Amino acid sequence: MRVIKKLNNNFAICVDGEGKELIAAGKGIGFPKTPYELEDLNLITRTFYDIDQKYIGLFSEIPETVIHFTAKLVDIARNELKYELNPNLVVTMSDHISFCIQRAKKEIYVQMPLIYEVEQTFPAEAKIGRYAVKQIERRFHVRLNQNEASGIAMNFVNARYNSKSRTDVTEELQSQYDDILEDTISIVEDEMGILIERNSFNFARYSSHLMYLLKRIAGHQTLDSDNGIMYKSMREEFPEIAACVELIDRYFHRKLRIDLSEEEKLYLLLHINRICTREGL
Structure with missing residues (x-):
């Protein structure tokens, strides 16, 4: 070799x-x-x-222990699930799990879809998600919200080799998706003074987050919890990113007549902060 x-x-x-x-x-x-x-x-x-070029750099960014843990988890899933999984799943889920661990260490608990709701539609994936949460807690010595299992479960659902990433989004929102994605990315670029390559992992991850946000809008669901104090704290720590988030919130109000909850804003702030960190800001 x-x-x-x-x-x-x-x-x-x-x-x-x-x-x-x-x-x-x-x-x-x-x-x-x-x-x-x-x-x-x-x-x-x-x-x-068969790892996509835009994900290769993550092998040097994500902790090796997380990558090896996730690879074993994906091995288990391949034996349990009745469909082929995208080869990029090991990298994208490693990034997801690494983010979960980082949030847990900072005691930032973001509301996820209830795991029992995911179980109704995707029981096999939910079972693996529950198993993953227990193993993450044991291996990395953190305490996770048990609904993190639903986020992990949906990683498997979205990694079906030929799955449509835009399912469950209304036709109206789907037709606006590309414009919303480009407009909000442009807000981030202009406000933070960075250029986000459209074929980069940063762009792909933000795109995925935006799609989940639009799915929740389509289903008349919002992320809402008692994280208002946490958002205020993060807003004080990262005022420039918080200002960027507020501009995106105003954009959504103008475009879709919706206002983001503080939970949504917190999650968006965390994602934009990760983008800026990777861009060297």
Whole structure:
């Protein structure tokens, strides 16, 4: 196997004997100067094929323990679920779980759909979600809201290989989706002084968050909890991002005649903060 690019000391982009590109995990495989031939394949502990280019950088950003934990979780899901899962799921769910852990350590608990509601439609995925929450708590020594299981469950649902990401959104909202996405991204770019590449993971994650938001609007659901105090605290800590969120809230009021709850604003602030952090702000 030829190692062609280091991601970190233990992850690297490689090419196998058939000329296929992959991400390989193994202790120290990224340490030597690349490119080089890896003779001892026993060093490889796991391989990831068909990873979209925009997700590759996350292998060097997400804690390795989270990636390996998630890979094992996805292995379990592949045995339990009756459909093929998108190969990018390991990366996107690692990012999701890493975000859950970060929030829990800061005692930020964002309201999720009730797990028993998800169980009605997706019982197999909900079961894995519940299992995942228990294992995350045990492995990473954090306390999670049990409804985090629903967010993990929906990651599996959305990772069906040929699933439509825009289901459950009204035709009117779906027709406006691209405009809403571009308009709100432009607000973030203008206010924060950054450029978000449209083929980047930051863009894909924000797009996914926006779609979930529109689904809740379509279902006349809002995220609402007692996180008003937390939002006020975060607003004081990140005033520029909070101002950006308020502009997006006004945009939604003009465009869709809705006002975002403080819970929605908090979640949006957290997402925009992650984008800015990754863009080096």
